[in-house]
Amino acid sequence: MPPDTPTSPKDARHDGWATLKRFLPYLWPADNAILRRRVMGAVVMVLLGKATTLALPFAYKKAVDAMTLPAGAQPALTVALAFVLAYALGRFAGVLFDNLRNIVFERVGQDATRHLAENVFARLHKLSLRFHLARRTGEVTKVIERGTKSIDTMLYFLLFNIAPTVIELTAVIVIFWLNFGLGLVTATILAVIAYVYATRTITEWRTALREKMNRLDGQALARAVDSLLNYETVKYFGAESREEARYASAARAYADAAVKSENSLGLLNIAQALIVNLLMAGAMAWTVYGWSQGRLTVGDLVFVNTYLTQLFRPLDMLGMVYRTIRQGLIDMAEMFRLIDTHIEVADAPDAPALVVNRPSVTFDNVVFGYDRDREILHGLSFEAPAGSRVAIVGPSGAGKSTIARLLFRFYDPWSGRILIDGQDIAGVTQASLRAALGIVPQDSVLFNDTIGYNIAYGRDGAGMAEVEAAAKGAAIADFIARLPQGYDTEVGERGLKLSGGEKQRVAIARTLVKNPPILLFDEATSALDTRTEQDILSTMRAVASHRTTISIAHRLSTIADSDTILVLDQGRLSEQGNHADLLRRDGLYAEMWARQAAESAEVSEAAE
């Protein structure tokens, strides 16, 4: 299976039954006796409710039969009144039991939804970077929303509609049989079969329409989200009308599919009504005929009518329930597929935690590419001894950031090993590995929260004192002090309310709070002006003194004093040594240095 790809929709494991089987444990939570008791309580309420409903037509019939006795007959009046009262009480009891059942069951449904949502969320964070780069946020959130919602609906319908309807149908058949013989029973059964068949066939067809509608809905939303996330880019390129047209075409496709789906619903309702009313007409005509023959009473007409009305009320719902369950199964299967997405980078079974005494980093003949047909690193080997300051330089696209991603184990190498303090990172837990590493990336992204929250994010439970110390360390404390809201200033979505340099300094402070033994700076100062860069470089030097640091840099002046400089070219290490060594070699590094020196000389001349 390709890494982190959701399993195919046709995957046998995801047919309706398999989904249902995975979902049933939520109806009977094995680890929660209280919830199981609630389910049982709800079942008892369902049974009581059904028993009451089934008794109603008897009371109704008895009342009507008593009324068809000569008017004014005293016992008839009393009997009729008693049964009318019983009928009213029965109706009230039906509503009472239904609502008690809902009250008892609500917690079960909500807990199932919550558990499932938590599972999916946890799973999404376990999936690899490859999955997250390929996904569309809008679509994924929709899948989760629909999937979790449907589990609650499914539980509700299975327990409160399907099961009671089956009980009611069986009871009605027995009652009709005992009171009116096989004719009416056969007609009722045939009508129910025709009804279920028609519902199922039309609903199958509707389901395909619904699936298409879902897909188009997801696409329209994903386009809208993507377009809004790229708000600035859209403005830079004056592409508002292009974006509108793109969104409009997705929305139009959705609207067309929705119209078709709604029309098919009309067809289904018509077919259902036809079958129900044919049976109703036949059964009532048959009862009227029996009455004309003196075999049946007026009460029997009411009796048959009430039962059939009662029976088809939930059956009428059955169409909707079938559709909802069918849709629920699709939505849940889609979500289960997300949960089942293969995890590309997983901890080895019983993997120990990484223990870092001396934080050295070793790449040993590492071969890697993002896609099978394109190798990026061709057998890379280097060592960053514990406590050293190593820089990686080289032309754009050489594979520098790839080294950082591999070190964080966002991907596994095709071959070769990466070691920290002598331990292969593929053999230790990812949590312990990432706890030992800190990174300040090229373009830091912040959470849409306050500056204080973003800095404290570096370490779970970090206190205000640590946050302030880190802000000082990252040369941003003065800036924060000048803000009217200080550490409570909101940074906006992805940190957009801060300048690139401010954002970067918040990110550095966040990493300082984490305080890891190995630090990576991936072009960390590229967004800063020269003065801030100098401030931060000296901070970086200070924090680097008792750590191993790996700095990826374009501007060589920022890393010239590193212990070792690795020069990467097209995925290969072309040179390594300190600044003086490399200048002496007169190779790629010396050439890059000369070019950058010439550029900055030009800049200063132009400035004068």
Ligand SMILES: Nc1ncnc2c1ncn2[C@@H]1O[C@H](COP(=O)(O)OP(=O)(O)OP(=O)(O)O)[C@@H](O)[C@H]1O
């Ligand atoms: N997720 C990805 N999928 C496929 N290819 C990728 C992916 N990320 C990077 N690459 C490719 O891998 C190569 C190395 O990328 P990398 O980001 O490591 O380069 P770099 O040396 O850091 O470049 P720069 O200095 O421009 O940041 C590039 O050619 C890039 O197109």
